[in-house]
Amino acid sequence: MQFQYPALLWSLLALAIPIIVHLFQLRKFQKVAFTNIALLKKISFQTRKSSQLKKWLTLLSRLLALGCLCIAFAKPFKPNSTVSKAPNQLVIYIDNSFSMQAQGERGNLVQQATQEIIGALDDDDKITLITNDNQWKDVSLGSIKNELLGIHFSPNELPYETALLRATSFIENTTSSKHLFFISDFQNNHPLPPQEIDSTITYHPIQLRPNKQNNIAIDSLAIENDLEDYTTISVFISASEPQNKVTVSLREKGLLSSKTAIELTPEGMATFQIPSQTQFNGSVSIEDNSLPHDNELFFSIQRPDKIKVMAINEADDTFLKKLYPSDEFLLTTTDYASVDFGLLPDQHLLILNELEALSESLRVAIQSFVDSGGSLLVIPNKSSNTDSYNTLLSSFGYRYESPSNSAQLITEIKTSHPLLDNVFESNVSNFQYPKVNSYFPLKSGPGNPSILMFQDQTPFLTNYNHVYIFTASISEENSNFKQSPLIVPIFYNIARQSLQLPVPYYTIGRPNEIEIPYAMQRDQTLELVSKELSIIPLQRAYNTKTRITVTDEIPLAGTYALVHDNTTLENISFNYSRNESVLQYHPSQSIENLSGKTLKDTLLSVKYEGSIQGYWKWFVIFALVFLVIEMLILKYLS
Known part of the structure; x- marks a missing residue:
């Protein structure tokens, strides 16, 4: 006979307690004899003898009842040698994403899962083990025990449906029994896996939950303002519940640079200042025992490189010199007649400033420049030759139509466009819209986004990847766009996005x-x-x-x-995603097929399914029988 929970047999030691109590009740007392009570002595001797027998029988039945209960909880069984003791296919998926770092009853949730697997299965049991970044197919538990105990946490965060499909792909289509264990905390940042899978597969979802659901995380970092003497770094921190004091440390190349303490309600912000215009490779960190992966955030601040902008002009370029200051941009301006094509490959942004026509040699040079990753900004002249422009624009899916001399207001501003990201705090209203006196209606293919539009919903400024096209001259004779506050973020961001400047991380x-x-x-x-x-x-x-x-x-x-x-x-910094920092989970009642049993219990029931003879029910029956016998002895035996 074997036991599923042999450790519970130690509870049999508790049977010593009623024995000790019974022995104390059998202590001998001093005899005091009286005269003329010989008959009473005989009656007393017979009563004492029957009383001792009753006590011994009561003790025996009580010990047997308690002993049977202890053995029943240990779940005795006898293996059936004629049936295989393990299912032919046992696939176990362990979610080893960062949310499983949370502490459970016995270490973090991954450690808890691995301990229960090792406690339920034998070394020669065949399993297929899958994690977010590794797999072991059809191997014995003993051969991968070290790997199982050493599972590391992975930044690869798989949606539950993807993980389930990956796990089922390891199950072979045979007639053998198939069991799939899906072990996760089931955070609600991903939808639950499909409730129905292959009917030949027995699906066992196991939800592990941490003891505490409180976590403090460094969410993000931003360079708030870059002044002449110093740069301010803002660190945004959140917690599951308010915190009175959280210490935030700033380090440069691993050495402590500064410390500050903030209060979280349950969010907060810490600020640091570092010298401006210097290279800084650092990190900010907090101390929290819940999820270690979001306790530190690395960042790098590089010396900014100047963006090279070249303007080919047949109109006044004074506004460009104001928009692109020399401390941030390297602006080169040239007349159309004296353009040096050899300078084009070294530029990040090329501006065609109101050219009347494009020569074939210039068109070829521009096309090569754009194909090599350069950015292009086209501003037509109000009397531009559309045919020469369309030869270039057609390769980007655009075409100028015949000019229209009807005045138009620029009323539509696509604030969601990446070029205007973080420019407007809210939707634009009560805005003095700029206007144009004439424009070129633009024909474009579907899907090309407009950034600014006229009141008739035709584009004033549109783009295709890094090619930006105005449909009207912005000279003072044709438009007041240069006096509009829109011109600064539009031209500045076009130049900034021509070269992706280094981000902190x-x-x-x-x-x-x-x-x-x-x-x-x-x-x-x-x-x-x-x-x-x-x-x-x-x-x-x-x-x-x-x-x-x-x-x-x-x-x-x-x-x-x-x-x-x-x-x-x-230097470039990389950080783990913070998607799993919020410890919120799908409720257990929403998870289909969730039995509520522990992982070890479920594994044991699957392991010995149809291959054992369980005796625990018999021992429960025996315990009840002995309790009834004890009651009968107490009631009827005198």
């Missing part, structure tokens, strides 16, 4: 496109290097810049050096 697991102002040869590569590892990201070289793309190649948060030929070009 990027998020691991998301598509990140990073542009650096270094031209690389085709056979040259860039590396992201840290103390722990070196990675070669996907990269594409342009004439004046290189674009690297990073999604989930970075496994560890930190600051990485972007290295070319043993030379560090700049």
